[in-house]
Amino acid sequence: MVRNEGAERRVPKSLSECKNRFLGMEDRERAIKARTYLHEMATGKHENEEVRDSYRQALTAVEALIDQLSEATTGRERSESPAETPDNWGDDKDWEEALDSAYEKAGIDRSTGTITTKTIDDRDYYYLQWREGDAVKSQYVGPVTPA
Numbered sequence: 001m002v003r004n005e006g007a008e009r010r011v012p013k014s015l016s017e018c019k020n021r022f023l024g025m026e027d028r029e030r031a032i033k034a035r036t037y038l039h040e041m042a043t044g045k046h047e048n049e050e051v052r053d054s055y056r057q058a059l060t061a062v063e064a065l066i067d068q069l070s071e072a073t074t075g076r077e078r079s080e081s082p083a084e085t086p087d088n089w090g091d092d093k094d095w096e097e098a099l100d101s102a103y104e105k106a107g108i109d110r111s112t113g114t115i116t117t118k119t120i121d122d123r124d125y126y127y128l129q130w131r132e133g134d135a136v137k138s139q140y141v142g143p144v145t146p147a
């Protein structure tokens with residue numbers, strides 16, 4: 001990359017670098033935001049089962065899209081943390097400790113896996129999810145709304 005004189009932003013050297021940086025990353029970031037918005041929705045607890053099913057399908061589809069966009073744009077740096085601290089978790093330190101513990105128990109690198117929610121007995125929980133071959137694995141992170 002070259003620096004544009006007098007500007008703090010970095011300018012890509014080539015069209016392909018520009019495409020990867022601005023198109024691929026932008027799409028992946030939008031998909032991650034969509035996942036965050038889905039996590040914030042209360043439809044996972046909705047009384048209508050059809051709404052809950054649609055919510056789970058949407059979340060699964062967004063997770064798959066994030067994985068596909070991540071694979072399509074290899075070679076770029078991934079975020080050290082796969083998710084921002086959720087609004088319900090007031091303390092960033094508590095969230096990071098929960099994530100660190102989940103990654104350690106899972107035995108996977110911080111650049112691997114995505115955060116998803118699972119509803120168990122009408123309560124929502126965050127889980128770290130990743131693939132090992134054909135299997136999808138998960139590790140508990142914490143409740144969506146901590147005590």
